[in-house]
Amino acid sequence: xxxxxATRFARALVxxxxxxxxxxxxxxxxxxxxxxxxxxxxPPEAIAAFRQAWGLxxxxxxxxxxxxxxxxxxxxxxxxxDGRDAIVLVTERIPATLALTLPALAIKLGIGIPxxxxxxxxxxxxxxxxxxxxxxxxxxxPSFVLGLLLVLVFAVQLGWLPSGGQGTWRHAILPVITLGVxxxxxxxxxxxxAMLEVLGQPYIRTASAKGVPWRLVVRGHALPNAxxxxxTIVGFMVGSLIAGAVVVESVFSWPGVGRLLVVAVANRDLAxxxxxxxxxxxxxxxxxxxxxxxxxxxxxxxxxxxxGGAH
Amino acid sequence: xxxxxxPAAAVAAPPKPRTRLPPAVALGIAWIGLMLAVALxxxxxxxxxxxxxxxxxRLSPPVFMDGNWAHVLGTDELGRDVLSRLFFSIRMSLxxxxxxxxxxxxxxxxMGFLAAHFRGVVEQAVLTLVxxxxxxxxxxxxxxxxxxxxxxxxxxxxxLGFHAWERYARIAxxxxxxxxxxxxxxxxxxxGATPLRVYWRHILPNIASTLIISMxxxxxxxxxLESGLSFLGLGxxxxxxxxxxxxxxxxxxxxxxxWILLAPAFTIILTTLAISLVGDWLRDRVxxxxx
Numbered sequence: 385x386x387x388x389x390a391t392r393f394a395r396a397l398v399x400x401x402x403x404x405x406x407x408x409x410x411x412x413x414x415x416x417x418x419x420x421x422x423x424x425x426x427p428p429e430a431i432a433a434f435r436q437a438w439g440l441x442x443x444x445x446x447x448x449x450x451x452x453x454x455x456x457x458x459x460x461x462x463x464x465x466d467g468r469d470a471i472v473l474v475t476e477r478i479p480a481t482l483a484l485t486l487p488a489l490a491i492k493l494g495i496g497i498p499x500x501x502x503x504x505x506x507x508x509x510x511x512x513x514x515x516x517x518x519x520x521x522x523x524x525x526p527s528f529v530l531g532l533l534l535v536l537v538f539a540v541q542l543g544w545l546p547s548g549g550q551g552t553w554r555h556a557i558l559p560v561i562t563l564g565v566x567x568x569x570x571x572x573x574x575x576x577x578a579m580l581e582v583l584g585q586p587y588i589r590t591a592s593a594k595g596v597p598w599r600l601v602v603r604g605h606a607l608p609n610a611x612x613x614x615x616t617i618v619g620f621m622v623g624s625l626i627a628g629a630v631v632v633e634s635v636f637s638w639p640g641v642g643r644l645l646v647v648a649v650a651n652r653d654l655a656x657x658x659x660x661x662x663x664x665x666x667x668x669x670x671x672x673x674x675x676x677x678x679x680x681x682x683x684x685x686x687x688x689x690x691x692g693g694a695h
Numbered sequence: 696x697x698x699x700x701x702p703a704a705a706v707a708a709p710p711k712p713r714t715r716l717p718p719a720v721a722l723g724i725a726w727i728g729l730m731l732a733v734a735l736x737x738x739x740x741x742x743x744x745x746x747x748x749x750x751x752x753r754l755s756p757p758v759f760m761d762g763n764w765a766h767v768l769g770t771d772e773l774g775r776d777v778l779s780r781l782f783f784s785i786r787m788s789l790x791x792x793x794x795x796x797x798x799x800x801x802x803x804x805x806m807g808f809l810a811a812h813f814r815g816v817v818e819q820a821v822l823t824l825v826x827x828x829x830x831x832x833x834x835x836x837x838x839x840x841x842x843x844x845x846x847x848x849x850x851x852x853x854x855l856g857f858h859a860w861e862r863y864a865r866i867a868x869x870x871x872x873x874x875x876x877x878x879x880x881x882x883x884x885x886x887g888a889t890p891l892r893v894y895w896r897h898i899l900p901n902i903a904s905t906l907i908i909s910m911x912x913x914x915x916x917x918x919x920l921e922s923g924l925s926f927l928g929l930g931x932x933x934x935x936x937x938x939x940x941x942x943x944x945x946x947x948x949x950x951x952x953x954w955i956l957l958a959p960a961f962t963i964i965l966t967t968l969a970i971s972l973v974g975d976w977l978r979d980r981v982x983x984x985x986x
Contacts (some may be wrong), residue, residue: 395826402827410840524967526919528926528939529960532946540950547949627832631923635946645835646927649842657842664835672830 403665461655470655481640491564500575522569531635548637619675623668723969734786741779749774798856807867911974915967
């Protein structure tokens with residue numbers, strides 16, 4: 385078990401290092417930030433001063449080492465636009481993003497999983513068809529289309545809710561629904577197929593045949609086994625709490641991390657983009673790690689297999 | 696989902712040589728055919744050039760909202776014909792999605808083959824890259840790349856090509872390893888074929904159906920990704936137009952002229968829906984193990 389955990393930790397660290405390197409390579413080598421930030425007709429001395437101030441005049445490997453060292457110390461640089469610490473800029477947006485993504489996650493779990501389980505248990509019933517049709521629609525309608533359609537109906541036509549911005553809790557309703565519906569659809573579809581897979585197993589038939597009431601078969605045998613694959617996708621949803629609202633925040637002009645990222649990308653504000661990239665990577669990797677460990681806890685077979693080095 | 700489309704196929708024990716096409720799938724194929732025709736014939740069937748301005752008819756509503764027949768789907772804020780723009784947007788979005796899907800499949804398959812052929816360090820390196828790609832939301836990576844490389848159409852297509860490459864790599868690696876253990880690959884190798892020939896002429900055709908189905912399933916995702924990025928103003932740049940781009944600009948006229956936005960919105964929904972339906976159906980028919 386210890387070896388299993390250690391390998392997972394090492395893997396997570398390697399991923400983080402790769403993201404840092406990726407950020408450095410992509411954001412530093414692809415153009416001269418000095419020329420992008422300063423106007424074209426800026427005097428050469430000013431450009432040179434800018435380069436020196438940001439360490440852009442040093443050899444790349446030195447920049448990379450410095451960059452890496454700074455990140456290890458928690459220094460993620462300052463925004464090239466307004467000179468504030470990138471990490472501060474980003475962290476002060478996190479609450480706004482979580483205000484959308486946490487309720488949306490609750491909707492996804494609260495609707496998606498029960499709907500999927502119900503559809504699987506009543507396969508080919510009218511409800512199953514309904515759930516699956518909705519799931520397909522939720523899967524194929526992109527969030528920005530859904531968001532704009534909701535705005536069109538509930539803000540423009542009916543005038544019930546505000547169309548964008550952040551103020552009261554009513555501003556959050558449409559973005560939360562937009563985020564939640566798509567995820568709930570994906571989760572319902574996934575849970576359903578995980579359940580169906582399990583329900584087709586011989587041990588379910590055995591349990592029914594020996595006279596265990598169906599309710600208990602479902603609760604005791606089907607649900608725990610179907611939970612194993614479902615945990616993966618839920619982990620992915622938890623991991624994208626920070627990054628999952630980029631498009632929706634833009635649709636509703638919600639001042640969260642995603643909106644900041646889009647603006648930073650449009651302005652080519654290096655430090656902020658890097659900071660968000662690392663933050664997203666860290667949350668993703670952490671939640672993947674937790675999922676892996678949960679897997680081990682949920683499924684003893686995996687634990688033994690991996691700990692034994694058979695995998 | 697596919698079960699609701701094709702309830703009989705999963706249960707029927709002896710597979711019939713020819714199963715009937717489910718109506719939803721038939722409709723999906725028809726819609727895809729229509730979209731392809733529109734993309735190919737955009738110049739011929741467009742009533743106007745997609746950049747042509749008609750300043751006297753700005754924001755004119757479509758026919759079914761009491762507009763006139765000069766602009767069937769209405770016009771945008773510059774008086775450009777929405778129908779013509781829609782046709783060219785479909786062409787652009789499909790072109791990008793095709794290009795990106797093919798690049799992703801080619802790159803991913805090559806990486807998978809490399810891993811399967813060399814094993815050892817190369818395989819570990821490929822698998823680490825696969826893990827890396829799978830562990831980050833692609834949208835964020837794409838945004839980071841766009842932040843600095845800026846926007847050219849070629850770069851945008853190549854960038855989107857990296858979406859889902861890790862899926863092809865995984866599939867190709869797994870299938871190539873098991874194919875390598877089968878008689879036919881060993882036989883050709885014994886006859887003196889180069890590895891390139893073994894992979895290209897013998898293993899690839901044998902695993903092509905699985906790869907093609909994965910491409911069908913990834914295709915709608917690429918369309919959504921392209922339209923999402925273009926919607927954010929970070930994808931296709933004007934004067935070129937794509938479905939997401941139309942939506943992004945049409946959004947400013949949501950209250951006064953919702954038709955600018957609704958036409959591309961429904962096109963995106965129907966196209967991704969059609970391809971998903973057909974892709975799922977193909978997968979269930981040809982390769983149920985892919986689920």
